């Protein structure tokens with residue numbers, strides 16, 4: 001696999017083990033079924049318990065039976081999963097970074113005991129409800145609200161584009177507490193509560209091997225103990241997004257690397273005009289550019305990880321890596337598709353699937369534009385969001 005400047009030479013034992021385990025899982029279990037799932041618009045849910053057993057959910061968290069691995073091991077895991085498909089990495093990112101992380105960081109002991117081990121094993125599935133039909137890039141305008149009642153809260157509103165919601169046992173719903181100055185709070189809503197519906201969004205043309213839905217809340221009662229006690233305001237959801245965006249900055253490299261490897265192999269095998277197409281200068285320029293772009297994205301991800309491990313990583317730096325690495329993967333997947341000619345538009349090869357998936361990855365967890373604005377704000381001190 002492409003590692004042009006020998007970054008993997010510096011990996012520790014734990015990181016190598018994670019890489020090998022994830023590669024084997026993707027090659028043996030996921031690759032053989034992904035094309036069919038992608039075409040059908042389904043996710044291989046039967047693999048979720050095995051993903052749990054292998055420690056793919058929140059491996060960088062401590063306690064509650066979780067592996068407590070390094071941030072680099074986590075990044076490498078995301079890279080290997082997304083080499084399979086962005087839908088596979090999304091499943092693990094949402095479960096780990098967007099649901100288990102906030103429970104671990106902001107939850108009560110009872111919430112941690114109830115959810116973390118079960119989610120780590122893949123026996124319970126979580127989803128993260130922030131986006132609404134009228135509020136995507138600007139979630140602070142959310143309309144979903146909670147009102148205090150009977151030692152708990154009653155929730156109303158609709159969340160949309162929610163990864164895993166149709167298969168989730170629990171939804172972390174971010175809502176404004178009308179009884180407390182509209183403060184944003186996180187509510188753990190079991191999806192079997194009265195008034196909760198989680199319809200699937202069909203007919204996606206991107207991230208098809210991932211289950212996406214809505215969360216409709218109609219007078220849903222949750223007890224006080226379902227509120228995350230440790231965080232208030234937009235810091236709650238935004239801190240989760242920082243964790244997930246870090247994983248995406250790594251993951252996108254995996255998708256791009258898989259496109260590169262596929263194009264390289266195809267180029268050496270496919271003959272036109274009496275020789276392999278990889279022997280033509282035009283194709284070599286494409287391979288050279290792909291390898292260079294992937295390598296520079298890898299360097300950024302490794303540096304980001306060093307900063308995270310020593311506690312110095314800033315949100316704007318994560319924005320830079322998410323923005324750069326996803327754009328890189330989106331661009332390079334298209335070049336790889338091109339190198340495969342007509343075969344490149346089929347589900348038999350991965351580049352066009354990755355290319356379509358990356359439209360979602362470019363859009364979710366802060367669009368490319370929004371990350372430009374975050375970096376611009378950081379550089380200039382002037383906010384240009386409104």
Ligand SMILES: Cc1cc2nc3c(=O)[nH]c(=O)nc-3n(C[C@H](O)[C@H](O)[C@H](O)COP(=O)(O)OP(=O)(O)OC[C@H]3O[C@@H](n4cnc5c(N)ncnc54)[C@H](O)[C@@H]3O)c2cc1C
Pocket residue numbers: 094128129130131134135136137138160161162163164206207212360363364365366367368369370384385386
């Ligand atoms: C498959 C999929 C899975 C998802 N999973 C989840 C999930 O699990 N949980 C969740 O909460 N959300 C999820 N999302 C939602 C995702 O985070 C949002 O789609 C994203 O934040 C963008 O919001 P929007 O779609 O409403 O676009 P909009 O915010 O309406 O943006 C439309 C366009 O306007 C641009 N734009 C917006 N504001 C500005 C501005 N100030 N300046 C310049 N340009 C601007 C954007 O960049 C974009 O190009 C998912 C989305 C998809 C597609």
